Amino acid sequence: MKKLIVAAAFALVSASPALASHYDITFHGTQRPAGHHRSLAVAKAASASCFTQTGTSPEDAPTQAYKDCMNAQGFRWIATKLLKDPPAKHEASGIPAGHFIDSDTGMLCRNSGGAAISVPPPNNMTVRYTSKHGLNCTRTGAMSICSNL
Incomplete structure (x- = not known):
C-alpha cells in the first residue's frame, strides 16, 4: 500500500540579504481528521505558534524544542536543508543619480x-x-x- 505523505515545507527566508540562504524544513502530518490530510495553512499556523512558544527564529535552523512543539501539534520533523537563494538582481552600475x-x-x-x-x-x-x-x-x-x- 502506497502511503501518502503530506510534507509541509516551510521556506523560512532569511531577512538578511547577506546570508543569501534559507532553511527548507519538511514535516510529516501525523493527524488525519476524518481520514484527510490537514491543510498547509494549519501547518504554517502550527509553525508560527511553535516559533513563538520556543522563542526560536525562523531565520535559524530549527531547534529540538521547535521540533518537539511541532510534534505535539501533529507534525513530525523529517528533514532540514539549507538552500542558497538565487543571486539578487543588482541595479546597473554607472547610472547617474536621478x-x-x-x-x-x-x-x-x-x-x-x-x-x-x-x-x-x-x-x-x-x-x-x-x-x-x-x-x-x-x-x-x-x-x-x-x-x-
Whole structure:
C-alpha cells in the first residue's frame, strides 16, 4: 500500500540579504481528521505558534524544542536543508543619480516634470534590454544592435 505523505515545507527566508540562504524544513502530518490530510495553512499556523512558544527564529535552523512543539501539534520533523537563494538582481552600475534606463530603447533617461528626456548612454556603458518587438538588444553609446538569436 502506497502511503501518502503530506510534507509541509516551510521556506523560512532569511531577512538578511547577506546570508543569501534559507532553511527548507519538511514535516510529516501525523493527524488525519476524518481520514484527510490537514491543510498547509494549519501547518504554517502550527509553525508560527511553535516559533513563538520556543522563542526560536525562523531565520535559524530549527531547534529540538521547535521540533518537539511541532510534534505535539501533529507534525513530525523529517528533514532540514539549507538552500542558497538565487543571486539578487543588482541595479546597473554607472547610472547617474536621478536617471533610469528605458526598458524599450536602452536610452539613459531622466524625468523632467511631465516628460522624460532620453539620451544615448555614454560610450563606456553597455545596456542590455528587450525591444518592443521582443528582440534582445545591446546598446553602447548611440549604437544599438538587436537580434532574435
